[in-house]
Amino acid sequence: MNRSTELRAREVRELVAKHYEPGRQDRCKMWVWRTIVRPRYGISAATFFRYLKEDTPDDRRQLSLF
Numbered sequence: 001m002n003r004s005t006e007l008r009a010r011e012v013r014e015l016v017a018k019h020y021e022p023g024r025q026d027r028c029k030m031w032v033w034r035t036i037v038r039p040r041y042g043i044s045a046a047t048f049f050r051y052l053k054e055d056t057p058d059d060r061r062q063l064s065l066f
Contacts, residue, residue, distance in 0.1 A: 001054070009051040012037055016052060 001009075015036055021027035033048045043051075 008041060009054055012041065012043075012048065012051045 016029060016032050019027065019032045019036055020029055029049075029052070030045070033045055037043065037048055
């Protein structure tokens with residue numbers, strides 16, 4: 001994945017973490033995509049959910065015991 005795509009995916013995940021509320025039906029992930037992410041980034045719903053699913057290199061770091 002390109003560095004710019006990784007940065008965009010990270011920003012999208014941060015927006016979802018900030019605005020998504022699991023217990024509320026009016027603040028679902030589709031609402032976040034429709035009202036916040038799509039106007040800002042112009043990505044499709046499929047791309048949005050792929051960004052939520054993908055790991056960035058920072059997320060893939062394995063912790064070391066030594």
